[in-house]
Every structure is written in structure tokens, then in C-alpha cells.
Amino acid sequence: QSALTQPRSVSGSPGQSVTISCTGTSSDVGGYNYVSWYQHHPGKAPKLMIHDVNERPSGVPDRFSGSKSGTTASLTISGLQAEDEANYYCCSYAGSTTWVFGGGTELTVL
């Protein structure tokens, strides 16, 4: 149950696009299409942004999109806005009723 690997930080200017990667193994990201992404502002509850690799829950802007290739999942945020500045975490089902999070990525909107 090793944490998924995410870049510690990414940044972009308003209006630009950024992509956050999430690398796992064939036992988690590569083995299941149950990858989810969360936005977390400090002091608040995490918010689900993407589930099942690329599905957006109701209310999440379509600027947020997810994808997966092999053992790496990605979250892309297009048309960056100031309010997107937050920490982002990926999470994957890892089999046998266990899940694993990534280490988190701090997004800075310049």
C-alpha cells in the first residue's frame, strides 16, 4: 500500500491549463478504473472532482477532466481560475477493499 506518486507542486497563470499526474502500479491505478480526484482547501472538507477516471460529479465545472493511461492517471484543469488554487489528491481502488491516495499536489495560480 504505497502512496501514489504525484508532483509536489504545479503552477499556471489564469486561463492556462495544467495537468497533474498520478502514478501507481498495476495493483491500483493500472488495475482498476476507480481513480478519483479531490480538491482540498486547507481547513475545509475535501471535494470530489472526478470519479471513475473521467466522470465529473454534478456541479463540477467541465474545466476539470480526468484520464488514464496504463498506471498513470491525470487531472487536467483548463481555463485556470484563482479559486482553483488548492491541494489536489488522486485516489485509486487497490483491491481487497483497500484504497490508496497520492501524496498530493499543490496548485498555485500565478
Add this chain to the structure above:
Amino acid sequence: EVQLVESGGGLVQPGGSLRLSCAGSGFTFSRYNVHWVRQASGKGLEWLSYISPSSDLIGYADSVKGRFTISRDNAQNSLYLQMNNLRAEDTAVYYCARDQYWACDYWGQGTLVTVSS
């Protein structure tokens, strides 16, 4: 409105025990899987445990297996986490979360557990 409210956090000495509770409302609690997730200060989210609606499926992270026990009482719309043999590294904010699509779609605000002498 879906709500999850954690309680039971506090200061405990190393080796001690604590029981966290999570009260669900605004949805049919008995129909959903639920999770416990924690975040230590300055660290990332860490998945801890999962329980199915009828409690027949349960999972734990290796870091807490054998020390923590998840349970639920659907009649009380409540989720629990019994934490034994607590260590300093268990100090964190503990969240409960509802599961939809094998992801956590609603989260509580968290309860702080501090393990210190």
C-alpha cells in the same frame, strides 16, 4: 442535504484508545459504503478503512490494521472507528466520507486526534 459529522477526537496518551463517531444525515445511511480518511498536519490524505452497508466487507490500511476497528450502526445512522494502541504518528484530523462510485463523494469536517504525553 447530505451531512456527515465526526466527533470523539481529543488528546490521548501513547498506547491509549479513542473511539471516533460519525453521524450521517440527509441520505439513507444504510445503503452506502463509508470510509475513514485522515490527514496529519502538513501531510497528505491517507485512506484508513472502509465498511460496506451490511458490514460484510471491511478493509484497512496496513498502517492501522490490527489496531483500528471500523463498525457501523445503521439504526443510528452512525459510523465508528475504535482506535487502540495509539501512536504519536496517529495524530491527525480524521474524516469520515460517504462512498459513491467507489469514491468519497461527501466528507465531514473532521475531528482532531492528538496523541501525546
